[in-house]
Amino acid sequence: MKFLKYFVEFIIIILLFTIFKILGFKLASNIGGQIGKFFGPFFRSKKKLLSNIKKALPDLDEENIQLIIKKMWTNYGRILSEYMFIKDFRNSKLKKFFKIEGQEILDKLSSSKEQVIFVSGHFNNFELMAMQIEKSGINLAAIYRPLNNIFLNKIMEKIRKKHICKNQIKKGRSGTRELLEFFNKNYSIALMIDQRVSEGIKSNFFGYLASTTTIPAQIVKKFKCKVVPIYIERVDEIHFKMTVNKPISYSDEMTIEEITENLNKLLEKMILANPSQWIWTHDRWK
Secondary structure, eight states: OOOHHHHHHHHHHHHHHHHHHOOHHHHHHHHHHHHHHHHHHTOOOOHHHHHHHHHHHHTOOOHHHHHHHHHHHHHHHHHHHHGGGGGHTTTTGGGGEEEEHHHHHHHHHHHTTTEEEEOOOOOTTTTHHHHHHHTTTEEEEEOOOOOSSSSHHHHHHHHHIIIIIEEESSGGGHHHHHHHHHTTTTTTTEEEOOOTTTTSEEEEEEEEEEEOHHHHHHHHHHHOOOEEEEEEEEEETTTEEEEEOBBBBBOOOOOOHHHHHHHHHHHHHHHOGGGGSSOTSSOOOO
């Protein structure tokens, strides 16, 4: 039954991708946003969304909560449609829609060959972050979570490896050895730190304990490297601004738990800057 469900989803997504490509970037993004706003609520529990937002934003009234959810689903749909134009962002055909604050930091890391850990969350459009880091001349390997849909996952992996970051590491225990191999070859690592992970630890996130990855903290402790937080936001619907923050150094005295909690605090600030830009469907507090 699940096999059939995944196959039907695959056919629908491929059909949408074909239509999006014909429509062009602007129109596809706008229509994708409407599709996401209408169909998104059917695929995720509204109860879980409300619970997540109320945990992080307890003082927010119902009207503003609903506005965040509406905008989030719209952004979800836009991201889906924009996969067909990742190539055009990569080859700079769509560069007028993309602005970077802190490019000099990436340029310095590229020229110095200093290894760092780039961390962020699932904001708009999160796929463009690793792409821009690699475009800046930085040797990079990115950690990703394979999609449950085996048919769609093959398509997404192809897009990621060809146009986003050619070195992809599957999330989970099996990818740890590969991650270390890349780091030993002088590669920097990029990963999202906002998803629930079974192999992580319980760390404070918006005042509640949440299963959190310790990969950045472990690499910091092992290799004495810095962490570079990155935030990307959607501006005026089809424009993006990516902010590269200054590298952060952690003292040798800090524990893995302390570094992990500090990174959660940085993630909180990114989310609070514009709550509707984050994907609230992740079950962080399970």
